[in-house]
Amino acid sequence: MCSLVWFGNNLRISDNTSLYKACAHNSVIGVFCFDPRWFQPGDFGFVKMGKFRAKFLWETVVALRNALKTLNIPLLVFHEKPEIVLPQLVEKHSITTIYLQKEWTRDERQVVQAVRQGLPATVAFESESDQFLFHPEDIPYTSPEGIPNVFTAFRKKCEKYSQIRPVIPVPKPKSAQNLSKGKLPMPTPGDLSIPEFETDTRSAFPFAGGENAAKQRLDHYFWETKKLAYYKHTRNGLLGADYSSKFSPWLANGAISPRTIYWEIRRFEKEIRKNQDTYWLIFELIWRDYFKYVSLKYKDRIFALGGILQKDYHWKTEEQAKSDWIGGTTSEPFVNANMLELAHTGWMSNRGRQNVASYWSKTLEQDWRIGAAYFESMLLDYDVHTNWGNWMYNSGVGNDPRDRKFNIKRQAEMYDPNGTFQKLWLQQSLF
Numbered sequence: 001m002c003s004l005v006w007f008g009n010n011l012r013i014s015d016n017t018s019l020y021k022a023c024a025h026n027s028v029i030g031v032f033c034f035d036p037r038w039f040q041p042g043d044f045g046f047v048k049m050g051k052f053r054a055k056f057l058w059e060t061v062v063a064l065r066n067a068l069k070t071l072n073i074p075l076l077v078f079h080e081k082p083e084i085v086l087p088q089l090v091e092k093h094s095i096t097t098i099y100l101q102k103e104w105t106r107d108e109r110q111v112v113q114a115v116r117q118g119l120p121a122t123v124a125f126e127s128e129s130d131q132f133l134f135h136p137e138d139i140p141y142t143s144p145e146g147i148p149n150v151f152t153a154f155r156k157k158c159e160k161y162s163q164i165r166p167v168i169p170v171p172k173p174k175s176a177q178n179l180s181k182g183k184l185p186m187p188t189p190g191d192l193s194i195p196e197f198e199t200d201t202r203s204a205f206p207f208a209g210g211e212n213a214a215k216q217r218l219d220h221y222f223w224e225t226k227k228l229a230y231y232k233h234t235r236n237g238l239l240g241a242d243y244s245s246k247f248s249p250w251l252a253n254g255a256i257s258p259r260t261i262y263w264e265i266r267r268f269e270k271e272i273r274k275n276q277d278t279y280w281l282i283f284e285l286i287w288r289d290y291f292k293y294v295s296l297k298y299k300d301r302i303f304a305l306g307g308i309l310q311k312d313y314h315w316k317t318e319e320q321a322k323s324d325w326i327g328g329t330t331s332e333p334f335v336n337a338n339m340l341e342l343a344h345t346g347w348m349s350n351r352g353r354q355n356v357a358s359y360w361s362k363t364l365e366q367d368w369r370i371g372a373a374y375f376e377s378m379l380l381d382y383d384v385h386t387n388w389g390n391w392m393y394n395s396g397v398g399n400d401p402r403d404r405k406f407n408i409k410r411q412a413e414m415y416d417p418n419g420t421f422q423k424l425w426l427q428q429s430l431f
Contacts, residue, residue: 001025001026001027001094001096001097002025002026002027002028002029002093002094002095002096002181003022003024003025003027003028003029003095003096003097003098003099004022004028004029004030004031004086004089004090004093004095004097004098004099005018005019005022005028005029005030005031005073005098005099005100006031006032006082006086006098006099006100006115007030007031007032007064007075007100008032008100008101008103008108008254009101009103009131009252009253009254009383010101010128010130010131010254011032011060011061011063011064011211011253011254011255012064012067012211012214012254012255012256012257013064013067013068013071013170013171013211014167014168014169014170014211014257014260015130015167015168015257015259015260016130016168016257017128017130017168018099018100018101018126018127018128018130019073019099019171020168020169020171021099021126021128022097022099023071023073023171023172023174025096025097027093027174027178027181028073028174028178029073029074029075029076029089029093029181029182030064030068030073030074030075030076031075031076031077031078031085031086031089032061032064032075032076032077032078033077033078033079033080033081033082033085034057034058034061034077034078034079034080034187034192035080035081035082035111036079036080036081037081037107038054039054039192039193042373042376042377043303043369043373044369044370044373044374045373046373046374046376046377047377048376048377049376049377049382050346050377050378051194051195051197051346052345052346052347052378052379052380053249053346053378053379053380053382054189054192054194055189055194055197055209056208056209056249056253056346056380057209057253058187058189058192058194058209059208059209059210059213060209060210060211060250060253060255061075061077061186062186062209062210063209063210063211063212063213063255064210064211064255065077065186067211067212069179070173071170071171071172071173071174072173072174072175072176072177072178072179073174073178073179074178074179074180074181074182074183074184075182076089076182076184077184077186077187078184078187079187079191079192081111081114082111082114082115083111083114083115083117083118086098086115086118086119087115087118087119090119090120090123093181095123096122096123096124097123097124097125097126098123098124098125098126099126099127099128100112100125100126100127100128101127101128101129101130101131101254102127102128102129102131103127104295104296104299105295105299105300105302105384105385106299106300106303107384108384112125130168130254130257130259131254131257131258131292132258132289132292133164133258133259133262133285133286133288133289134158134162134164134286134289135165136293136296138162138163138165139158139161139162139293140157140158140160140161140162141157144293144296144297145297147293147294147296147297149308149399149401150399150401151287151290151399154286154290154293155283155286155290158286158289159286164259164262164263165259166259166263167257167259167260167263199345200344200345202341202344202345202424202425203344203345203347204238204239204240204241204243204246204341204345204347204349205241205246205249205345205346205347205380206241207241207246207249209249209250209253209255210255211250211255211256213250213255214247214250214255214256215256217245217246217247217250218247218256218260218261218264221242221245221246222264222265222268223268225242226272226273227242227245228245228265228268228277228278228281229268229272229273229275229277229278230277231244231245231277231278231280231281232276232277232280233277235280235284235350236349236350236351236415237349237351237415238349238351238352238415238416238421239420239421239424243349244349244350245281247261248381248383248386249380249381251288251381251383252380252381252382252383252386258285258288258289261281261285262282262285265278265281265282288383288385288386290389290399291385291386291388291389291390292385292386294308294385294389294398294399295384295385295388295389302385302388302389302392303369303388305367305369305397306397307368307392307395307396307397307398308392308397308398308399309396309397309398310397311396311397313365313396313397314365315365315366315367315368316364316365316366316367317366317367317370318364318366321364321366322366322370325339325356325359325360325364325366325371326339326343326374327339327343328340328343328425328426330359332359332408332409333412333422333426334355334408334409334411334412334416334422335355335356335359335408336422336425336426337352337416337421337422337424337425337426338352338353338355338356338425339356340425340426341425342356342375342378342379343378344425345380346378346379346380347379347380347381348379351411351415353375353390354390354394354406355406355408355411356371357371357390357391357394357395358394358404358405358406358408359406359408361391361394361395361396362394362395362396362405362406363405363408368391368392368394368395368397369391371391371395372387372388372391375387375391
């Protein structure tokens with residue numbers, strides 16, 4: 001019997017339940033598809049995956065392929081739709097079981113359904129929930145409908161009644177013969193139409209993709225610099241690589257798991273220091289979990305104009321407002337600086353994201369989904385749940401019980417008092 005691991009946003013060999021279970025079979029192959037739909041315009045006209053995330057993803061897949069090779073498992077990489085590729089592989093290799101990460105949001109769900117329709121009913125699908133910190137089977141809610149609409153209630157109940165599962169070990173290598181089951185050239189960035197570009201020297205995220213890079217970053221942030229011990233005090237920074245953990249791009253495509261980070265935090269607390277700062281990184285991992293559970297509860301409503309609250313605001317869709325916001329030419333220098341950072345690097349700080357989102361939806365009163373779709377295209381760390389959940393939150397149609405609006409000038413005075421960040425990015429225009 002031969003099993004197939006259909007890799008998605010779980011691009012690692014450690015703490016990967018799908019890979020671990022697949023290795024119980026005599027033969028295992030992996031497959032990853034660069035879906036052509038990712039590089040086409042989405043609902044609001046933006047290419048769904050821009051060059052920054054595409055390059056980072058390509059680096060991650062290359063790293064995964066090399067890691068799997070050490071386990072004598074081939075990773076077949078295609079630039080094609082999964083519903084075309086997988087039925088061919090199932091027939092060629094007599095696949096009995098497909099292992100994959102569980103997905104439930106619209107686009108991902110439709111792809112899985114399309115693959116299933118092209119396969120014999122005898123092929124089993126085994127989906128896993130490794131993208132969570134708190135596994136869905138372990139949370140104190142009997143169904144997604146019971147997930148509260150306020151984060152604090154969710155966090156406190158999960159912290160009280162749920163346990164974090166241990167990290168799944170790396171599987172033992174298969175026989176060398178298994179590696180011969182798949183030989184396929186790795187698509188180049190050129191094959192995927194990813195343009196060549198150099199990382200901007202001003203970038204706060206000058207890192208490469210891949211599981212090893214993620215673990216090197218963890219080692220640097222925790223053990224070499226011990227920055228974890230100051231995380232809460234620096235996390236609202238704007239400049240440099242170490243004001244925050246920067247784990248989110250690797251978490252987004254699954255090059256590292258939230259459980260891996262959690263247990264490393266606990267080790268740090270035991271061996272170095274335990275304080276409010278170390279807890280705050282766990283706090284942020286729980287926020288990430290929460291948005292996944294919100295999308296699990298409300299499904300496609302996270303993409304609706306009225307959000308999960310179904311609020312009927314009078315949103316605008318002004319082309320000039322969009323051009324100014326994207327191009328960093330609004331009346332707010334702090335917004336402009338953050339938007340230019342995003343345009344040049346694919347990265348923006350958490351503080352910046354909240355401000356530019358609030359400005360777009362609350363000050364300009366523009367359709368919040370346009371902003372969310374632009375972030376989807378541009379962000380290195382785009383994650384469907386976190387991105388759309390945060391945009392709903394900041395736009396008054398999501399999980400913010402206070403429906404707050406940011407005072408942009410006050411925010412700039414608090415977080416960029418000397419204007420250093422603004423000067424860095426406003427020295428040149430995007431256009």
